[in-house]
Every structure is written in structure tokens, then in C-alpha cells.
Amino acid sequence: MIKLKNDIVVIIGGEAGQGIQTVGDLLATVCWKMGLYITVVNDFESRIRGGHSFVQLRISDQPNSAPSDKVHILAALNSKTVELHKGDLSEGGLVLVDGEESTAAGVTAIPFSKIAREVGGKIMTNTVVAGAIMGLLGTPFDIFEELLVKKFGKKSPEILDNNITAAKRGFESIGENSFKNGFTWEKKIPLGLLLTGNKAVALGAVAGDCRFSAFYPMSPGTGIMNALVALTDDFPLVVEQVEDEIAAVNMILGAAYSGVRSMTATSGGGFSLMVEGLGLAGITETPILIVNAQRPGPATGLPTRTGQPDLQFTIHASQDEFPRFVFAPGTPAEAFDLTVKSLHLADKYQVPVVLLTDQYLTDSLFTLDRPLKVPDSIDRFIITDEDLDNPESYERYAFTESGVSPRVLPCNGNALCVASGNEHTPDGHLNEDADNRKRMMDKRNAKLPAMQKEMSAPSGYFEDSDILLVGWGSTQGAIREAVDLLRERGQEVGCLNFTDMWPFPVEHSQRLLGRTKRFIMVEQNSSSQLGLLIREQTGLSFDGTVLKYDGRPFFPIEIVEETLAIIG
Amino acid sequence: MIKLKNDIVVIIGGEAGQGIQTVGDLLATVCWKMGLYITVVNDFESRIRGGHSFVQLRISDQPNSAPSDKVHILAALNSKTVELHKGDLSEGGLVLVDGEESTAAGVTAIPFSKIAREVGGKIMTNTVVAGAIMGLLGTPFDIFEELLVKKFGKKSPEILDNNITAAKRGFESIGENSFKNGFTWEKKIPLGLLLTGNKAVALGAVAGDCRFSAFYPMSPGTGIMNALVALTDDFPLVVEQVEDEIAAVNMILGAAYSGVRSMTATSGGGFSLMVEGLGLAGITETPILIVNAQRPGPATGLPTRTGQPDLQFTIHASQDEFPRFVFAPGTPAEAFDLTVKSLHLADKYQVPVVLLTDQYLTDSLFTLDRPLKVPDSIDRFIITDEDLDNPESYERYAFTESGVSPRVLPCNGNALCVASGNEHTPDGHLNEDADNRKRMMDKRNAKLPAMQKEMSAPSGYFEDSDILLVGWGSTQGAIREAVDLLRERGQEVGCLNFTDMWPFPVEHSQRLLGRTKRFIMVEQNSSSQLGLLIREQTGLSFDGTVLKYDGRPFFPIEIVEETLAIIG
Amino acid sequence: MTTTQDFDNDFENKWCPGCGNFGILDSMKKSFSNLGLAPKDVLLISGIGQAAKTPHFLKCNMFHTLHGRALAVATGAKIANHDLTIVVNSGDGDCYGEGGNHFMNAIRRNIDITLLVHNNQVYGLTQGQASPTSKMGFVTKVQKHGVIAEPFNPLTIALNLGAGFVARGFSNNREHTRQLIEDGIKHKGFSLIDIVQPCPTYNKISTHGWYKQRVEDLYENNYVPDDLENALAMAQEWDEKIPIGVYYQKEGPTFTDRIKKLTEGTLIDKKYDAAKLDGYLSVS
Amino acid sequence: MTTTQDFDNDFENKWCPGCGNFGILDSMKKSFSNLGLAPKDVLLISGIGQAAKTPHFLKCNMFHTLHGRALAVATGAKIANHDLTIVVNSGDGDCYGEGGNHFMNAIRRNIDITLLVHNNQVYGLTQGQASPTSKMGFVTKVQKHGVIAEPFNPLTIALNLGAGFVARGFSNNREHTRQLIEDGIKHKGFSLIDIVQPCPTYNKISTHGWYKQRVEDLYENNYVPDDLENALAMAQEWDEKIPIGVYYQKEGPTFTDRIKKLTEGTLIDKKYDAAKLDGYLSVS
Numbered sequence A, B: 001m002i003k004l005k006n007d008i009v010v011i012i013g014g015e016a017g018q019g020i021q022t023v024g025d026l027l028a029t030v031c032w033k034m035g036l037y038i039t040v041v042n043d044f045e046s047r048i049r050g051g052h053s054f055v056q057l058r059i060s061d062q063p064n065s066a067p068s069d070k071v072h073i074l075a076a077l078n079s080k081t082v083e084l085h086k087g088d089l090s091e092g093g094l095v096l097v098d099g100e101e102s103t104a105a106g107v108t109a110i111p112f113s114k115i116a117r118e119v120g121g122k123i124m125t126n127t128v129v130a131g132a133i134m135g136l137l138g139t140p141f142d143i144f145e146e147l148l149v150k151k152f153g154k155k156s157p158e159i160l161d162n163n164i165t166a167a168k169r170g171f172e173s174i175g176e177n178s179f180k181n182g183f184t185w186e187k188k189i190p191l192g193l194l195l196t197g198n199k200a201v202a203l204g205a206v207a208g209d210c211r212f213s214a215f216y217p218m219s220p221g222t223g224i225m226n227a228l229v230a231l232t233d234d235f236p237l238v239v240e241q242v243e244d245e246i247a248a249v250n251m252i253l254g255a256a257y258s259g260v261r262s263m264t265a266t267s268g269g270g271f272s273l274m275v276e277g278l279g280l281a282g283i284t285e286t287p288i289l290i291v292n293a294q295r296p297g298p299a300t301g302l303p304t305r306t307g308q309p310d311l312q313f314t315i316h317a318s319q320d321e322f323p324r325f326v327f328a329p330g331t332p333a334e335a336f337d338l339t340v341k342s343l344h345l346a347d348k349y350q351v352p353v354v355l356l357t358d359q360y361l362t363d364s365l366f367t368l369d370r371p372l373k374v375p376d377s378i379d380r381f382i383i384t385d386e387d388l389d390n391p392e393s394y395e396r397y398a399f400t401e402s403g404v405s406p407r408v409l410p411c412n413g414n415a416l417c418v419a420s421g422n423e424h425t426p427d428g429h430l431n432e433d434a435d436n437r438k439r440m441m442d443k444r445n446a447k448l449p450a451m452q453k454e455m456s457a458p459s460g461y462f463e464d465s466d467i468l469l470v471g472w473g474s475t476q477g478a479i480r481e482a483v484d485l486l487r488e489r490g491q492e493v494g495c496l497n498f499t500d501m502w503p504f505p506v507e508h509s510q511r512l513l514g515r516t517k518r519f520i521m522v523e524q525n526s527s528s529q530l531g532l533l534i535r536e537q538t539g540l541s542f543d544g545t546v547l548k549y550d551g552r553p554f555f556p557i558e559i560v561e562e563t564l565a566i567i568g
Numbered sequence C, D: 001m002t003t004t005q006d007f008d009n010d011f012e013n014k015w016c017p018g019c020g021n022f023g024i025l026d027s028m029k030k031s032f033s034n035l036g037l038a039p040k041d042v043l044l045i046s047g048i049g050q051a052a053k054t055p056h057f058l059k060c061n062m063f064h065t066l067h068g069r070a071l072a073v074a075t076g077a078k079i080a081n082h083d084l085t086i087v088v089n090s091g092d093g094d095c096y097g098e099g100g101n102h103f104m105n106a107i108r109r110n111i112d113i114t115l116l117v118h119n120n121q122v123y124g125l126t127q128g129q130a131s132p133t134s135k136m137g138f139v140t141k142v143q144k145h146g147v148i149a150e151p152f153n154p155l156t157i158a159l160n161l162g163a164g165f166v167a168r169g170f171s172n173n174r175e176h177t178r179q180l181i182e183d184g185i186k187h188k189g190f191s192l193i194d195i196v197q198p199c200p201t202y203n204k205i206s207t208h209g210w211y212k213q214r215v216e217d218l219y220e221n222n223y224v225p226d227d228l229e230n231a232l233a234m235a236q237e238w239d240e241k242i243p244i245g246v247y248y249q250k251e252g253p254t255f256t257d258r259i260k261k262l263t264e265g266t267l268i269d270k271k272y273d274a275a276k277l278d279g280y281l282s283v284s
């Protein structure tokens, strides 16, 4: 990764319900179509109307996936936006406000709502704002127009016309005030899709042949379900909203037992309610996928904010011990790949998998830096009567060296599928004998060495440096950018970004962390959970922590400053 | 602790429903009244009638609290008892079976059921068996008779008479076959009560002024509730069985908020369902006590067996991070004390507390080695309008240095009690600001240093030895006895028994473990959870593990043998 | 005496303009002050949702708990101190969805609290999914081909479970709702007041106007709520008309009445008695 | 054709002698073989409890799940493969206590499974506490002054939630129960069969003899189960007489009928289509 060249940051702020997210989406799509890299971060309160929310767009000709502390264009649909974000304006930054006349120096008034009313109604304000910002940036207008046609073409010709006019008027409202950091716009083919983490997980689910999903709405997990629902008409997928999270996890257990790959998504509170079901998957060796999209807690906490506070909870959740996988993607591309991988490994090892994302990754919009790959076919690791010498004597939990027993589906032949959440003999019937108990525990635990081999090492960036920043999940982009900034300042710093969390990649970690002089944990929780896990699993101790737990994603510069304070 | 002098082990085996537990209780009570130490371990299946179950009584003139692998008297009410336990008979051990004539060498037939029928009916069989065993042991009969009067005196004179006759006939049935290891019976005043862990927790709860308990039945947690219910007529205590465990934890939260000390008890599955409520207690700073009486899982696992598989789950349960206490008593006396302490600390720090017991500790009957002490008075750490300059401006979550905010009760004056499970400002109202969020997290976490100071060091036994066995909770007795046995064999071995688990007693552990050459973890789970926790928290690594996870308590000799294999 | 202003606080309201919740909030304040209650006399307990935010918007003692769990918390609070006046604010998702089991069991216990369900037939706070009371066919972003389960009828279920106070209100008839809340609080035992409520943001079917056309005031009609069959019949109505008022009322012993030791005073007021327990712990 | 013996297995039964569960087990085997089902055609799903152990005691496909969760698991299993014949064994605690919310929602969905609730009005496996169907006043070790909540009436609630097959059986009338189970399985849609059952160990009130005196066979009486009001009235009966048979039956589209793509075949039989998804992932 090299220093971002053209790196422009736009903030559009207003009340919930004013549709600023639409402005962000429009701008992002236009930039993406031009082959640029975008990160769009949505910051909103847990309410439906009013209050204050904003989107931050970062536009660059280099991959980026962290929010920035500096802003070049601030478009304010309410006065709070100016109040809150003016301090973040970079030198030469612009403030656009809705109005006829500028009230302060550095503030440009554009009559957004007046224009909107003139061309068709207040509802058009968003389009005017988007037009104005594109005007400032110098975007070619035709791409914007194409997009509007795509978006409104199916509605009445009037609506489309009005929107185009609104866009045009906005575009032109900027006049000669062409923004000095403007790109030179050359159209390139984007390397990857423009995707939220939510959508990446949903696409990964379908790519991994997930066919059933039961869920109960909970931010930020709901976004994944919305994205899945959007795919149901085109794929063999049923998504059902159910009475509570306990039903959700148990329904996917039933569907998985019956034979279709199944998943649910939720956040911490819902995950808490799924914990007992997770254990049922563990002892019955039923493959399921649970996405825990993290947000700050405890309890209801901050419903629409981000954090990484559930790592240890996820690894230890549910009574007693059983093998499970835990993955934490750092980007939407990884979210896609790891969802596919999760569904595959769940089937292969007959274990539950938890995918840990967070509000930042799931709700933000990113340009992917590579295309996504769909598996050609799906291996279900399921046998039938034909694979058996004697289907009548089939045993669901037969002892094997690998710990994985051949699996049949219920009502799919003479081999009966007998499963029990009580401790059981190989034939699936409940049993309390001490010897059998120990053997069954050992059988399940016997999967662990092979499972551990499936774990990828944390991805490195200048990983041979004397000082490593170590993080996991969605902080990847911010940490890498911090490494760039630190190196610019002459610090020999690199980083490791974990995505494959459990079974903990002990050997990889020992190898990569053992050779560095110091490592510093960068996490979005208050106790450095990965740091503690590394110590527990490898005996290696971290040398400092950069922790943020205020519900907001890291700015790279925060990591830089706190790291400098630690390394002196 | 010195080697047990008189150490006699009796097993009575039969089907569920045959009342062998009654035989155990009768024998135990008589021995206890003579001032002896008893451990009675109940081993039973998850069914109501039939199958096989047994009680093991260990009787000694020295404190003991572990089951023994060797048996001196085996009383068999079914043939399976002989089959299963004959191999455990020590030299000179006796087998008593129900019948007219002995069928094998070393087997004494006594017509238990025939005698019972003669004196009043088959139901009297238990009393005959108890009588016979006491005859063998040479117990003074009058104590037994006293007990029967106490037990049956309130029923009809006929029932009492029949029981006394049954006991007498049983007592005499043994004839000259006086058991060679018999005690010399001198009556002493017992040092402590004869108590199950269940009852110890219940008495501790009342001693700690617990006034409300809501629960949903789940073995082995139910026993605690039964014991609490038994106290409701005499103390200001309401115990309510509710619709599910989610209701249980939320009801005690409501009662605690309202102002009475409250608790619930359950096992792993129910605890899983309480995890979200635990987090609500965390963020709202509401003092509650949850007893998790551990049993083997995952999921339903082995409902009536023992294990220690939930330590890490308990410490990390619920989304995000908040201070909590976790205690794990090793004996009924500690169970009593730690229940009192838990209720006290919950109030003092306004945090949830989890008491981790297990089936072995809760269901077994022990003679305590000391009297139990009731606190003279209860400090509730609650303020009222009188304590406030201006009750109107009272804030439930005021920032303080200790992190503990003065607490009022709802509807108890002009100071309003405003609590929220969303992140909140000091006044209790929900708030999403980044600064406030960080301050509130820091406020809650600020309690941790003082909480950690409340933690006792693990209790030691020859703790200066080069090799230490390290365990927690109910394995205390077995580990200490193993230490005695190892030292007898010339090994310089001692032990540490943890009871105060979280916040982890880091300094105590570093001090005690840092100075030993090697330490070996002895735990009833498959991954050595305390060992991992020690490494995570102190950086110190264990040198071996003795793990048992077949659902049965440790025999001291198992620890001895595995330890020897490790230390070579 | 208190006034509604006594219940005002300066915490910023977070509902959408035009939301039915405003009416309910207003009616609550009026009924409290009419009953002579001061903020210090009232304990509001709520779950999670737009409805469940209500307690923040007035001055009172309050406990904003977890999604679905308000009734369980309220039950515990009442047992601990049955002198408290407890009102629960819940939503249709909160109470009949996630909290379905507690709803049934609070009724079975006849615990003396007043439950206000802000029933907008939609999940507001999570942005417009169907709720248990959404009609079959109701289309949302998630239920894109419409809801495919039968709607949950809280009134029928409550009546069948033996609830002693079952009422329906309409958020925008503030005076009427005020009266209902007063009657509910005065009722000794569990009171269910299901308050139908427009959600202008996510429910485009049952709007203010839609309700307005349908509601029929039972107070005005001098309906006497003592006939279970009548009540059950009315509970079936919806499409043509929606009776608002008390459908059924019948007093009986409440949960805490049935616990003998609580008839002599609240649990919280009892004395700690170390000496008595000492007796239990003596070895001889 | 199959015979009842085809369903025998040699797993040791763990119920108490004289338990009503034996009758239910027997009736299940008979109804399966009568319907021509073989062990490989049947999927039994159960929660946790004495009742929920049933699937272990016969030869079949089975999933012994968690306390209270059988219906949720069964719903998922049915959606994944709606060709399956799914029967759920549950207890009164399992289904109406811990599982109360799933009970209501399985009915609302009209998912096509047959639910057998072994209703002994007590928690058997956990040694005799009251259950939701225990009568007010029922004394146990825990409820030592008797139950103080209204009993839960599953039939009334099911009928009010719109269940399309609501029946009551008596475990010891084996032929009758066999018929009920057959009718339940044949019914397209959710079928509730609440089977009252003696628990000689923990329920000394409703014993075999107690039931025997009260049960009245609706099949014999040629009762036609098409009248909801009749059904509701019968559902209130208990103390004097207990009608056994189908109280109410009405077919309608089931949950999987209402999901369009499932009308063309089961979910499990659909094809994975990588190419189609590729289209979604192309950048241009």
C-alpha cells in the first residue's frame, strides 16, 4: 500500500430521515463507476427521524478502507453539521450550507431546498446536494445522469426528469468555485465491486450455498438479512423473520440437520440468546453459521455504533467445550470469502461457525480491490445408503480418527439420522457412561488439530519490522494506513491483521510475533481481548495497547499518535 | 490435614426410586451425631425409576471431602451394584445382598426385603439395610433410634414402631459378623453441620439477606432452589418458579432494582439463557447473584453429573465488557461464606456476581469442619434523600473516582432512580456521544482495582513445595488428599485451591506460582481453563494437566497417579 | 396535587414528527397527575423499541431494560415492593414478539401492574419489519411478498388467559387513553391496555385517518365490561371498526395477595434476623 | 406395509413403571405403521423432559434437541425439506413453559407438523415441580403452599391463535390416541394433540382412574369438529369431563405453501447455480 494520492473526504450531515445516505450512495456510485476507490462511513443515531447523522465519503485513486479525520468538503443540511465537523476541515476545505447567502467566511451558501422546490419539491433536495458536490469535484455529469436514469427510470418520466433537472441545477450551482483538489477524471474499470460488508456477507452466503436463514431484527445484523432478502427471488434461498433469536438459531439448526446450509445474523444481545443453541450445534455436530455483527454493549449499549467487544465471549460462549470456528473479516472481500469458507468448513467438520463482523464493516460501503470468486461447486460432505455397506447399522457419531463421522440426512434412505443434545453413544442415543462420555468428548475435540490447520495466518504488512501493530477484523484498513503514516515519520513499524481467530492459529502467531521486538495491540474494546488471547495461547505478551471503545471506528491518525506515545 | 485414620467407605446401590439415598442420609446423620466426618456422594442417572444409582459414604474421624476409589462395605439392592462395584472392594471388604443364602464367597446374604415384609412392608427395606450396615459398623443403636423418632415420630405410632423394629432386625441380622475395621464409637460434638452444598448456598443466601429468588428448574441448580424454598416459611424470602430462565434473571434484576437482594440458580443451559440479563445487570449496575451449578455439556450433556467446564464462559459471558465477580467454593463451608460475600459485594460494587458450583459440591453431603457465621447486620450501600443535599439533582450514574455511584431506590424519595440498559449519561438517560460513552465505560471499569483487592488468594497446602497442584472449586478435597498421598510417597508436592476467580487475583497468583518450580493443573474440563486463565493473566505457564471430564468427581488416587506420570 | 408539567423533563424526544407515541406520552402524564401521583410515586419499566423509550421522556423513576423483558423485570420489582405503582411501556414487537412468553405468564400470575402496548403493527426502531400484529400480506422491505403468518391478537389471548383488565386505546384519542390508563392503574391486578398507534414512517396502512374512521368509544357507549363473550367478540373486530375502551374487567386476588407473607407488608420492609438464622446453624 | 415391530428398537426404556408415556409410544408406532410409514420415513423431533425422550425408544430418524425448542427446530427442518413427515414429542413444561413463544408462533405459521404434548401437568424429569398446566393449588416440594397462577389452557390458546387441528387425547386410550395421531399426520398444517397423561410418580391428582372417569370419546360420539365455538366450550372442560378427540379441524394453506418457490419443490432439492451468481459479482 502506498500513500493515498488523490484522497478527498466529503461529509454530508443532516437529520435522520433527510436522506443523506442517498446522497452518499449516489456520489459513491458515480466515483466507483469512474474507477475510484471509495469508503463511505455512515454515522447515525438509534432513531428514525431528527437528531444528527452524517456520511463520510473518502474518494481516492488508491484502495482505502478507513475513515479520515480530515474533511475537504462539508455539506450541511442542518446547522449541527457545521458545528460538529467544522473543526475537522482541512486547509482549503469548503463548507456548503443550504441558503441564499453565506453567513460566515469559508462557508458557501447554495439554495439547495429552494432549487429543489423549484424543480419539483423538497424531496429533490438530496439530488441537488449530490449534484452540487459533483460539480465541486468536477465529475463528468453524464455518469451521474446514467445513474439517475437507472434509479428513477422505472418510475414516472416526470420523476426522472425532475431528478435530472435537480442534479443539473445542483451541478451548476457551484459556478466557478471549482474545488482545487479536484481529480482529473479519467474513466477506469473498477477492480472490484462497490459493496457494504452486509452485502458482501449475503453474497458470500449465496456463493456458499446457504439456503435458509432465520433471523430476528437487530442492528447491525439486520443489514445482512436485508441483503439476503434481496437475493431470495433469484436464488434457492428462504429467509424468515421469526419470533426471537432463540427461534432463529434453533430453526437454522433444524434446517441444517435436514440438510440445507443455514445461517443467521444478529448482534451481541441476540447472540447472547443464541448461546444455548450454539452448544446444541456443538454436541450434535450440526453445521450452522451465526454472524455476530458487533456493536457496543453491555446490553443494549449503543445500537448503531461499532466495536469489537465480543471476541472472548464468542470463543467461549455456551456451557462446556466443543470445537467451533470463529472468523473476523477485515474487508468486504474477506467478508465474502470467509462467509463461503465458513459454510464450507461448517459442513466439512460438522461444527458451528461464528463470523464476527461489526457495525463499521457491515454498514460501510467500500470499493473492493479485487473481483470476488464464486466456488464452481459445493461439496456437502454427506453420504447416502449407497456409500454404506450396511445402511441399517449406520451410526451418526461413529468414532473416527479425525473425529468427523460420516453424515447422512434424515429420511434420505435406510440409514437413520439419530441426533441428540444429550451425551450419546455413536448410534446417537443418550448415554451416561463415564467411558463413553470421555470418548465422545475426545472424538469431538479430535477435530481441533485439522481445524487449526485450516486457519490462515494473520495477513502482514511490513511484517518483518521491529515493531508490529496487531489487530483483527475491520480495523485492518486503519491499521495499515497508520503503518504507512508511521513509516513516513521514519518509524520501522509493520502490522499483522488477524481474520482467522479460532481455533487460534498458534503456530502462525508464534512465528510472526516471536521474531518481532515489540508488538502493540490495536483493538476496539477496553481490555485488549486479542492481546489476552495471544498471551493465553502462545505465552507471548504484548507491549502496549491502542484501544478505542467509544463506538466510533478508528481514524488512522489516532493509531499513529497513540503508537508514537508508546514507542516513545 | 493428616492421613485419614478411620476411613471407612460404604456403597449402597440400587435402582432409582428404591430410596437408597434415604439409607445414605440415615447413616450419615448417625455418624455425624457421633462427631464423625462424612462425605456422601450421590451417583444417579437422569431418570426417575430404574437404572442404576448408588451412594457412597465415606466415614472418618478426620475431615474428608472426596470420594474414595476403595470400598469396605457394599450393600446391593440390585445385582448391578455387585457387578459394577465389586472390583473396588478393598481387602477384607464385605458385600451384603438381599437374600436368604449367600451365592458367592465374600458375599453375605441378608433377607432385607423379607425382614421388611415381616415387620410392615417392602417400604421398610431401607431401614433394614441401614440397620444392617450400622450393625456391621458397630454404631450405638440408641442414636439411630433417636433419629427414627425424629423422622417418623410425627407420623403414626405404627409407622414409627415398624421402623424401629425394622432397624433393630437389620441391626441384629448381622450377627457375629462384626466388621473388622469398625470404629471405636465415642460420642463427640461435631465441629460443623452436616450439609450439602445446596443447603450451604441456601443458608448463605439467607445469611446474606437474599429476599427474592426466581428460578426455572434445572439439575443440579434445582437443589439450591429446593433448599431455599424450605426456608421461605421462616425468613423474609420469596421463591418463585417462573416460565423460563430469561424470566428468572430479569425478575431478579427487577427485584434488585426495587431494592431487595436477589438471586437465581441454574446450570449451564439455563445460564446460557441468562447471559443477556447478566449484561443488563452490568450496564445498569444492578446487584444480582446467579449460581451456575455446573454439569457436563455441551447442551443437555449429562444432566445429573459433575464437571467444571464453564469457567471461561462465565467470565466472558454477555456482549461487551463490564466488571463482575466470579467465585467457586471448594466446600460447603466456603459455599456458605462465599454466598454471603457475593451478596455483600454485589451491593457494594453494584455489579453482578456468579457463583460457580458443580453437581458434586451441590448434591453431596459433607460434615463441615467448622461452624458457620452469620453476619450481625447487613450493609445495603443505599442512600436516601436525607443523604443528599439536593435530591432533585441526584444522578444514578454519577461519575466517581471509585466508579461506584451512590444508589437510591425507586419511589423512595424525591431522588429518582433512572436506569437504562442503553449507554447513558450520569442521569441515567440514554446517550450516544463518544465522550460520554468512553467516560461511562471507564467509570464502570474503574471498579476493577478495588474489586480485585476483595479477592482472596487461593488457599494453600504445603504451598512452599517445588511442585504445586493447582485447582479450583470442588476439587479441593480430592487435591489435598492427593497431596497427602504423594507426600507419603516421598514427593515434595503441595497445592493451591482457587475460590476467588474473577477479577483474577493476579498478584496473589504471581506470588504463589512464581516461586514454585513447576505447577500442574487439576481440573474437571478438557482444556484446563484455569491453566489458560493463569497464563493469560500472569504470563505463567503450567507444566502439565490432570484433567477429568467424564462427569464423575476425582478420586484422589487418580490425581496421584497422573501426577506421578507427569513428574516422573 | 400534581400537574402534568410536574412530569415534564428536558430530555430531547427522539420520535418522528406525527408519531402516535406523543399522544400516549401525553395521556400518561395526564393520568398520573389526575391520580395525584408525583414523579417520585411512579415507576416506569420498559423493554426496547420506540415505544420502550417512553420513560426517558418524562420525569419519573424508570428502568429501561432489554428487548422483550420488561414484564419479567416489572414482576420482580413488584414482588420486591408491592406498594409501587408500576407501569410498563412496550411495543408490539417487544411485548408480543420477543416477550411473548412473559406476556402470557404475567397474565397467568395476575401481577398488579399496568401494561401499555404501543401497537403500531410494525417494528419501528429497527426500521420497519413486520411485527406479530402485522396483518397477513403486510409488505415491508423484509416481508417483500407480504407477511405469511396469522396476526397475533393480544386481546383474545389475554382474555383467554384470564386477564382481569383488557382494554384497547387509540393513541390519538388522548383523553380516552388518559382515562384508560387511570382505570388500568386503579384496577387491582394485571391490566393490559393495547393502544393502537399510527407509525407514519413505517406503517402506511393503519394511519391516523384509518383508525379515526374505525374507532368506537366504549366509554361513550356506556359499555359495561363484565361479559367475557362480548369482550371476545369485540376483540375480533378490526377491519370495519375498532372498539376502544375497557373490554373486560374483573378483580380477583393478585399475585402478591396470594403470597401469605406479603399480605403483612412488603418484602423490602421486612427485618433481617441474624439471631433466627443462628438457630439453624447450631450444631447441637 | 410396515408393522409396529418395525419401529421397535433395543434401547433401554427409562420411564417409570405405569407411566402414561408407554401408551403414547405404543400409539405412535401403531399410527405410523397404519399409515404405511417405515422408520426411514419418519422424523421425530423433541425437546427435553421425560416426554421428550420418546424418540429414543423407537426406531426412526430423530433429533433430541433443547428444552423448549423442539418446535423451532422442527420448523426449520420442515422448511428445508417439506416432504418430511415430522412429529414432535414435547411435555407440558417443554412446550407451554420454556417453549411458550415457539408454541404460539408455530401455530401462527401453520407449519405442517404434528405436535404431541405429553401433558402430565407436572415437570417429571426434574422431579415434580408444577408445570404451566398444573391447577391452581397443586402442591409440590417447590410449590409447597400450592400453585398460585392460573393454569395455561393450551387448547383455548391454540384455537384462538387459529390452529387448524386441535385435539386432546388420553395416553391410556391407546387406540384412540393412535387414531388421533394418524389424523394429525394426515392433516395438512399444524396439528396440536395435547395428550393428557398420568405421571404415577409425581402427579397424585390426575391419575389413570381420575382420567378414566372423565374422558369422553368424540369419535364415538360422531362429533364433527367444524365449529369453533363448540371447540372453545369443550376446551374449558376438565373437572367434570374431558372430551377426547379432534375438537376442531380446518385446512388452509400451510407455511411452506405460502412460500412461492417451495410450491415448485423442496429447498433441499434445488440446484446450486454458480453461473447465475457470477452475474451478480461482475464489475461492469
Ligand SMILES: Cc1ncc(C[n+]2csc(CCOP(=O)(O)OP(=O)(O)O)c2C)c(N)n1
Residues within 6 Å of the ligand: A216, A217, A218, A219, A245, A269, A270, A273, A300, C048, C049, C050, C051, C052, C066, C067, C090, C091, C092, C093, C094, C095, C118, C120, C122, C123, C124, C125, C126, C131
Ligand atoms: C435481543 C434483542 N433483539 C433485537 C433487538 C433489536 N430491536 C430493538 S427494538 C426492536 C423492535 C421494536 O419493535 P416494537 O416493540 O414494535 O417497538 P416500536 O419501535 O415499533 O415502538 C428490535 C427487534 C434488541 N434490542 N434486542
Ligand SMILES: Cc1ncc(C[n+]2csc(CCOP(=O)(O)OP(=O)(O)O)c2C)c(N)n1
Residues within 6 Å of the ligand: B216, B217, B218, B219, B245, B269, B270, B273, B300, D048, D049, D050, D051, D052, D066, D067, D090, D091, D092, D093, D094, D095, D118, D120, D122, D123, D124, D125, D126, D131
Ligand atoms: C434450558 C433448560 N432449562 C431447564 C432444563 C431442565 N429440564 C429438563 S426437563 C424439564 C421439565 C420437563 O417437564 P415436561 O416438559 O413437562 O416433561 P416431563 O418430564 O413431565 O415429561 C426441565 C425443566 C433444561 N434441560 N434446559
Ligand code: SF4
Residues within 6 Å of the ligand: A048, A049, C014, C015, C016, C018, C019, C020, C021, C050, C120, C124, C125, C198, C199, C200, C201, C202
Ligand atoms: S418509526 Fe414509527 S413508531 Fe417509531 S417514532 Fe417514528 S413514527 Fe413513531
Ligand code: SF4
Residues within 6 Å of the ligand: B048, B049, D014, D015, D016, D018, D019, D020, D021, D050, D120, D124, D125, D198, D199, D200, D201, D202
Ligand atoms: S416421572 Fe412421571 S412422566 Fe416421568 S417417567 Fe415417571 S411417571 Fe412418567
Ligand SMILES: [Mg+2]
Residues within 6 Å of the ligand: C091, C092, C093, C118, C119, C120, C121, C122, C123, C124, C131
Ligand atoms: Mg411496534
Ligand SMILES: [Mg+2]
Residues within 6 Å of the ligand: D091, D092, D093, D118, D119, D120, D121, D122, D123, D124, D131
Ligand atoms: Mg410434564
